[in-house]
């Protein structure tokens with residue numbers, strides 16, 4: 139019996155929303171929905187995106203805009219010029235255990251864990267293995 143406990147799915151940390159303009163999207167969430175924008179947009183060149191978080195009571199919206207033409211979301215925006223839901227991110231207790239477990243189950247894990255927008259290790263599972271949904275796993279931040 140496969141041990142499914144290894145990839146213990148934690149809370150929904152954020153919903154990634156791709157946009158051609160993070161500024162326009164911030165205005166939408168703020169002015170249309172009265173959302174709370176967390177700080178200013180910031181660049182993550184290593185991940186090919188500019189990021190800004192929108193707070194909600196139980197999770198976050200992660201607005202992502204291509205940092206440059208080589209961004210991993212450039213292809214998505216060519217297909218979806220207005221942007222839209224790009225990925226969901228779940229927390230896991232141990233990213234290395236989750237990666238090993240997913241690979242053992244035959245899932246395509248994209249690359250190696252690297253530091254994401256929250257400063258903790260993240261990795262992505264290919265949409266083809268998750269029913270068409272791009273899934274990000276993020277190691278649960280240590281609470282200080």
Ligand SMILES: CC[C@H](C(=O)O)C(=O)SCCNC(=O)CCNC(=O)[C@H](O)C(C)(C)COP(=O)(O)OP(=O)(O)OC[C@H]1O[C@@H](n2cnc3c(N)ncnc32)[C@H](O)[C@@H]1OP(=O)(O)O
Pocket residue numbers: 154182185187200202210211213214223224225227248253254255256260262264265266270271272274
């Ligand atoms: C890391 C910072 C931040 C954080 O939270 O900390 C982020 O979340 S940044 C998010 C941006 N980074 C990534 O998305 C990295 C992982 N993504 C990838 O490696 C690519 O986007 C990939 C491989 C999922 C798709 O690459 P690409 O679009 O160049 O390839 P294709 O166009 O050939 O797509 C293949 C196949 O997948 C479907 N697809 C693509 N993107 C998505 C998506 N977001 N959701 C669902 N499906 C997606 C695409 O339609 C193709 O399907 P097919 O049926 O083969 O036509």
Ligand SMILES: [Co+2]
Pocket residue numbers: 152154200225227274
């Ligand atoms: Co994300």
